[in-house]
Amino acid sequence: MGCACLVFVMVLIGAITRLTESGLSMVEWRPLIGALPPMSETEWQRVFDLYKQTPEFQKENFWMSLSDFQTIFFWEWAHRLLGRLIGLAYGLPLLLFWICRKIPKGFGWPLIGMLFLGGAQGYMGWFMVQSGLVNEPAVSHYRLAAHLSLAFLIMACLVTTALRLNPHWVKNTPRPSLITHLWGVLGFYILTVFWGAYTAGLDAGLLYNDTFPKMGDHWIPYEMHLYSPLFVNFFENHAVVQFAHRWLAILTFLIGISFTARCIKQGALSLPSTLLGAAFLAQVALGITTLFTHVHIVPAVAHQGTALLILVLIVINFVKYRTAK
Numbered sequence: 001m002g003c004a005c006l007v008f009v010m011v012l013i014g015a016i017t018r019l020t021e022s023g024l025s026m027v028e029w030r031p032l033i034g035a036l037p038p039m040s041e042t043e044w045q046r047v048f049d050l051y052k053q054t055p056e057f058q059k060e061n062f063w064m065s066l067s068d069f070q071t072i073f074f075w076e077w078a079h080r081l082l083g084r085l086i087g088l089a090y091g092l093p094l095l096l097f098w099i100c101r102k103i104p105k106g107f108g109w110p111l112i113g114m115l116f117l118g119g120a121q122g123y124m125g126w127f128m129v130q131s132g133l134v135n136e137p138a139v140s141h142y143r144l145a146a147h148l149s150l151a152f153l154i155m156a157c158l159v160t161t162a163l164r165l166n167p168h169w170v171k172n173t174p175r176p177s178l179i180t181h182l183w184g185v186l187g188f189y190i191l192t193v194f195w196g197a198y199t200a201g202l203d204a205g206l207l208y209n210d211t212f213p214k215m216g217d218h219w220i221p222y223e224m225h226l227y228s229p230l231f232v233n234f235f236e237n238h239a240v241v242q243f244a245h246r247w248l249a250i251l252t253f254l255i256g257i258s259f260t261a262r263c264i265k266q267g268a269l270s271l272p273s274t275l276l277g278a279a280f281l282a283q284v285a286l287g288i289t290t291l292f293t294h295v296h297i298v299p300a301v302a303h304q305g306t307a308l309l310i311l312v313l314i315v316i317n318f319v320k321y322r323t324a325k
Contacts, residue, residue, distance in 0.1 A: 004158040006086045008308060011151055013079050015304040018144075018200060019297045022075035024056045027133055029126045035084055037077050044070065056137035083125070087118055104165065114157050121150045141201025148197045152311055159312050163319045175268050175321040181259050182321070186314055188252040193307060195245040204238040204245075205295045212288050213250070215243055249287055256280040256310075259317075272320050276313040282306055 017023050027050045038044040048069050051057050057064065094111055097103055103111065128143035163170055199205050208215045215221040221239040224230075233240040260277030263269045286303040293299055 001159070001162045003086060003090045004155055004162065004312075006082070006089060007151065007155050007158065008305070010079070010082050010086060011148075011155075011308050012301055012305050013075065013082060014148075014151070015301045016297065017075045017079045019295070019300055020072060020075055021056075022072035023079075023139065024054060024076075024129060024132045024137065025051060025069065025073045026076045026080065026129075027051060027054055029129075031084075031122070035081055037073070047073070054133050054137070055135060056132065059137050080125075083122055087122070090118060091115055107161070107165070110157075110161060114154065114161070117150065117154050117157065121147070121154060124150055138203075139201065141198050144201035145194055145197035149193065152193065152308060155308060156311055156315055159315045160319070163316070167319075170272070170316060170319045172322065173268055173270065173320055175266065178259070178262065178266070178268065178321040179318065181255075181262055182314060182318055185252070185255050185259055188248065188255055189310065189314065192245065192248040192252045195241060195248055196304075196307065198235065198241045199245045202238050202241055203295075204242040205291060205300075207239050207242055209291055209294050212291060213246060215239065249284065253280050253284050268321070270320060272313060272316045276310065276317055279306060279310045279313055283310060 026047070028047070038047055044066060048066050051069060061068075094115065098108075124143070124147045128139050128147045131140040131143050132138055208221070210216075213219075221243050223237055223239040224233060224243075226237050226240075227233050234244050235241070257277055257280055260269070260273050263273040283303065283306045286299050286306055289299040290296070290303045
């Protein structure tokens with residue numbers, strides 16, 4: 001659970017890094033010696049010169065001085081440093097428990113698997129950054145979605161494993177029908193997160209900032225048929241990507257709220273199911289606020305953090321209402 005908290009902070013810092021356009025400031029991937037920031041004026045100038053060779057500097061940030069560069073460098077460095085610290089916070093105790101033979105039966109491979117997921121996440125982060133160092137000053141929104149989704153998967157695995165290790169944290173109340181409902185919630189939630197990542201990666205949230213749920217004067221954006229075939233618009237067309245995220249979010253909200261209502265109807269309302277409903281309400285409010293404030297950093301970071309909190313609550317509800325074996 002401690003590592004899960006660190007991952008939560010990591011996701012928030014990742015959001016700040018993206019929103020401050022700091023993610024392409026570090027053009028080197030040095031997993032070991034890269035933990036330290038530049039320690040001298042000469043080293044700062046060296047990394048700044050490397051940044052000057054990137055499309056982002058040449059096309060957008062050519063006005064930057066060294067002090068301006070240091071500001072955006074900080075967030076990307078902090079993001080990568082926390083990633084390394086999470087690896088140590090998870091890996092070193094795991095090694096100690098393994099040596100002392102304290103790993104419970106059946107948990108060995110899952111625990112090792114999460115360690116490999118963390119390593120894969122580090123590589124995915126660099127793979128994402130590389131896509132913005134070639135021609136265009138922006139990372140691939142597909143790679144961004146993969147990077148974010150992997151972080152969410154790691155969080156789900158951590159929380160699930162923690163609850164399995166200590167089942168007394170959540171008192172089991174078997175409700176098969178609620179579990180079926182939760183699968184629906186999870187399915188639409190995953191789709192919403194994917195299109196949220198596409199929206200962020202394409203900066204699609206900067207369009208249609210004055211109306212909701214309509215897109216300007218229309219229910220469906222007039223750009224809907226910009227690309228052919230039609231389905232490509234849902235992945236590449238900025239306006240349509242935001243449109244898809246909006247309506248997936250609304251459907252997910254309705255299904256999530258109906259889950260809490262179903263718990264009330266069945267007399268199974270609990271703290272986790274109540275918090276899940278409240279989190280969905282907060283998430284919709286934060287999403288609309290993010291839109292109307294032209295993706296202001298505070299509501300945007302809170303929007304991403306609440307999305308991860310919803311995942312944690314879905315996992316906890318799965319554990320609480322699972323069918324007893």
